[in-house]
Amino acid sequence: MIAMTRLSKLALALLTLVVAGRAVAQPEIDITKVAAPGQEKPVPVNLTGFSGEALEVIQFDLYVQGFTFTGADSAQYLLSGSGNGNLVGRATDRFNKSQLVNKSYTGGSLRRQAHAFVDDFLKAINRQGIGGTRIAFKTASKSSGEIGVADFDGANKQTVTSDGVLVAAPEWIGNRLALAYTSYKSGNADIYTHDLSGGSRKTIARYPGSNMSPAPSPDGSKIAMVLSKGGNVDLYVANADGSGLRQLTKTREDDSAPCWSPDGQWICFATKINERRALCKVPVSGGPAQRIATSGVSNPSEPDWSPDGKWIVFTAQMGGFDICVVPATGGAATVLVNGEDPSWSPNSRTVVYARRGGGRYTLSLLDVPTKQTKDISRLSGSNSQPSWAR
Amino acid sequence: MKLNKLVYLLVVALAFTGGVTGCTKKPRPTTPLPNPSGSGVGSDATDRTGTFDPNAETGGVPMNPDLANLDNFNQDRATLAAHTVHFSYDSAAIRSGEMTHVEAVASHLKSSGASLLIEGHCDERGTEEYNRALGERRALALRNELIKLGADGGKIVTRSFGKDRRIDTSESESGHAKNRRGEFVVLTPK
Numbered sequence: 001m002i003a004m005t006r007l008s009k010l011a012l013a014l015l016t017l018v019v020a021g022r023a024v025a026q027p028e029i030d031i032t033k034v035a036a037p038g039q040e041k042p043v044p045v046n047l048t049g050f051s052g053e054a055l056e057v058i059q060f061d062l063y064v065q066g067f068t069f070t071g072a073d074s075a076q077y078l079l080s081g082s083g084n085g086n087l088v089g090r091a092t093d094r095f096n097k098s099q100l101v102n103k104s105y106t107g108g109s110l111r112r113q114a115h116a117f118v119d120d121f122l123k124a125i126n127r128q129g130i131g132g133t134r135i136a137f138k139t140a141s142k143s144s145g146e147i148g149v150a151d152f153d154g155a156n157k158q159t160v161t162s163d164g165v166l167v168a169a170p171e172w173i174g175n176r177l178a179l180a181y182t183s184y185k186s187g188n189a190d191i192y193t194h195d196l197s198g199g200s201r202k203t204i205a206r207y208p209g210s211n212m213s214p215a216p217s218p219d220g221s222k223i224a225m226v227l228s229k230g231g232n233v234d235l236y237v238a239n240a241d242g243s244g245l246r247q248l249t250k251t252r253e254d255d256s257a258p259c260w261s262p263d264g265q266w267i268c269f270a271t272k273i274n275e276r277r278a279l280c281k282v283p284v285s286g287g288p289a290q291r292i293a294t295s296g297v298s299n300p301s302e303p304d305w306s307p308d309g310k311w312i313v314f315t316a317q318m319g320g321f322d323i324c325v326v327p328a329t330g331g332a333a334t335v336l337v338n339g340e341d342p343s344w345s346p347n348s349r350t351v352v353y354a355r356r357g358g359g360r361y362t363l364s365l366l367d368v369p370t371k372q373t374k375d376i377s378r379l380s381g382s383n384s385q386p387s388w389a390r
Numbered sequence: 391m392k393l394n395k396l397v398y399l400l401v402v403a404l405a406f407t408g409g410v411t412g413c414t415k416k417p418r419p420t421t422p423l424p425n426p427s428g429s430g431v432g433s434d435a436t437d438r439t440g441t442f443d444p445n446a447e448t449g450g451v452p453m454n455p456d457l458a459n460l461d462n463f464n465q466d467r468a469t470l471a472a473h474t475v476h477f478s479y480d481s482a483a484i485r486s487g488e489m490t491h492v493e494a495v496a497s498h499l500k501s502s503g504a505s506l507l508i509e510g511h512c513d514e515r516g517t518e519e520y521n522r523a524l525g526e527r528r529a530l531a532l533r534n535e536l537i538k539l540g541a542d543g544g545k546i547v548t549r550s551f552g553k554d555r556r557i558d559t560s561e562s563e564s565g566h567a568k569n570r571r572g573e574f575v576v577l578t579p580k
Contacts, residue, residue: 143555166554169519182522187460188549189522208453210526210550213519226519228526228548231450231533249444254482256523270520273442282444289444301520315517340517385518 032127032347033308037325037334040369042068046075046094050114054083057114060153061131064350064365064374065122079121083110089117091124100124111155128347135343135352136160136170136179137363138385147181149196152345152352152365152388154378160196169213172389173240174220179387180204182212191225193240204242215258215267216240218307222284224248224258224267235269237284248282249289257302260284261328262309268292270301270314279303279314279326293330297322300333302341307390308348313368315340323353325368337366337373346390352376354384450530451537457505457547463577465507470495470574475532477570480516482527484535492532495574496539505545505577508532512553513566525550532572547577 045067050058058079059069072078077100081089087110091101101120105113115131122129130152139148139159147170150157161167163185170181177196182189191205191214205211209228216223224237235249235258248267249255258269261281268281273291277299282289292312294300299317306313309328316324316333321340326333339353351368354361355375360382364375376383457463473491475484484492499506510529512521529548537543558565 166551168522168552168554188458206458208455208458208547209530210522210548212522212526212550226523228530228550229453231452231530231543233523233526233530235444250450251444252449252527254520254523254527257517257519280444288441290441301517317516321517341519 032122032349034306034311034325034349034368037311037368038336038371040066042066042367042370042372043077044068044070044075045077045079046070046072048072048078048080049082050080051083053110054081054087054114057111057153058118060374061115061118061129063372064367065118065127065130066349066367066370066372068372077121077125081117083114086110087113087117089120091121093125111151130345130347130350133346134389135363136172136387136389137354137379137383138167138170138181139379140361140382140384147179147194148379148383149179150376150379152376154363154376157379160194169385171214171216171387173216173223174218174390176220178220180214180216180223182214191223191242193223202241204238204240205245213257215260217260217264217284218262219264222264224260224269224284226255226258226269235267235282237267246286248284248286259304261305262307268303268305268312270303277301279312279330291330292326292328294324294326294333295331297324297333297335300324304343304351306344306348307346310348311344311368313342313344313351315342321356323351323366336368336371339364339366341385342366343386343388344390345388352386352388354386449534451534451543453547454544457507457545457577460507460547460549460577462580463505463507464580466576466578467573469576470498470506473574475572476567477528477572479513479566479570480524482524482531484531489535492535493539496536496541499536499541499545502576503545506536506541506547507575507577508546508548509555509573509575510548510550511555511557511569511571511573513569514553514556514561515566516553518552522550522552525552528570528572532574 078094079091087105092099101124119129119131133152135152136149138145144164145167146159146161147167148159166184168182170179180193189210191211192201193204194201207229212226214223214225221240227236232252233254235255236247238245253272255269255271258267266281271280279292279300280289297316300314303312303314311325312328313325316322323336323339323342324333339355342351342353351366355364361384362375363383363386364373366373473494475488475491508529510525512525533546556569558568
């Protein structure tokens with residue numbers, strides 16, 4: 001009963017987010033996106049008047065979207081206001097003296113109001129904010145784990161499973177309040193979809209052998225996955241309910257971690273070509289696979305295609321683990337920070353990833369253009385395999 | 391950063407040396423690679439965007455759907471516990487020195503007619519889903535070898551735990567070596 005209530009609350013919150021997300025018109029010029037990974041300077045802003053939780057949220061949101069904090073005389077933008085009870089927020093451009101935001105916020109929590117203020121400011125400068133977005137992740141104990149969801153900054157965490165078994169690789173299903181993930185609850189690694197509004201679960205793949213790495217298509221109509229039922233570790237695609245299974249690759253290599261191009265035409269995955277690990281893409285309709293070159297780095301895995309279609313972020317293993325980006329067409333890879341298993345935010349700018357340290361995984365956020373990073377320290381314990389809802 | 395790379399190079403060099411000295415017979419490669427067809431996969435590091443046939447491999451013995459739900463079976467981990475097979479770093483090839491274990495398991499299967507679960511495991515030096523796939527490939531390599539030795543593939547199923555079930559978390563080389571393994575579990579219907 002308690003679980004149900006939690007889930008319905010979560011569903012409501014998510015529904016609100018989805019509705020809000022759909023209502024926001026795309027700005028005419030969106031300068032959110034990545035032009036030169038790791039090359040851009042953070043934009044200086046000055047904050048005055050905010051305190052406590054409101055200040056914490058505003059600083060966090062701005063930092064992980066490429067801003068830095070400075071005195072009023074060296075800032076490009078001046079953000080001021082107060083957060084006693086309800087939030088009042090103003091933003092001005094110090095260079096051209098224009099007022100960007102001047103708004104009083106009511107309803108929701110103070111956190112929600114602070115996120116909304118930052119999103120309003122970003123929208124005023126033709127950028128798309130992430131204040132209302134959520135992430136899913138694996139939250140682990142020593143021998144088992146559960147699937148968790150939270151706001152992108154770690155607030156409002158909910159655990160959506162309570163099986164006490166190994167779980168892996170949660171991914172949001174497009175256009176639905178639902179996740180796909182791997183669970184060993186029937187002994188084997190099987191793939192489930194989990195409807196977060198009603199709490200119902202459906203087995204999508206329980207074939208003999210391992211059923212791994214589910215990747216829902218952007219429109220939620222299909223799921224790519226890695227199965228071994230044919231005697232090899234191969235890539236398959238099925239309808240969202242698991243029906244209509246088709247095999248896309250047939251190799252003795254360990255194909256892993258599929259993801260989709262935003263137009264739903266390609267599936268990108270990690271494999272080996274000529275004994276070297278590489279990223280590839282294969283048409284969803286079947287046919288020849290193509291290598292996606294990742295020049296300058298080795299052992300790529302865990303690709304994630306940006307929602308704007310331009311970049312693929314992935315993990316390179318070169319002694320340690322590094323988060324890297326490469327143009328989606330392939331080319332020279334840019335090494336960004338230490339970490340693994342990256343997932344793009346809906347605005348194709350910030351990335352959530354996991355980093356190792358102290359015997360656990362910590363989720364962290366990376367602003368790709370500036371390489372600014374911040375741990376999601378509100379999440380305790382060991383958390384990994386993040387997926388950003390988009 | 392530089393130090394990390396140096397350490398990595400050292401580790402790779404050591405692993406390579408170990409591989410060469412430890413290998414007296416011809417290695418048994420169980421993992422042929424897909425044939426990149428036609429043009430494309432060139433030597434120029436800046437341009438390797440060629441296409442290849444993702445269905446190059448026709449091998450692989452399909453698994454029996456009756457073995458899909460492991461909840462239907464009792465798992466006997468003791469009988470074949472002494473025959474756990476260990477693997478080299480980032481490899482699913484069965485080393486020649488491990489073949490006595492595989493042969494012993496094949497004999498047991500043929501004489502008892504038992505069903506078998508093979509569990510593939512990895513050390514922690516790999517990303518989570520990469521290791522889940524690698525662990526599965528290790529289990530499949532053992533399954534293929536057992537089938538070659540005359541065991542019934544319809545009675546052998548696999549599962550991978552990736553790096554989620556390590557038996558040594560010391561993060562030492564010897565610990566990593568212990569974790570890279572395939573375990574044999576006898577299945578009997580409940």
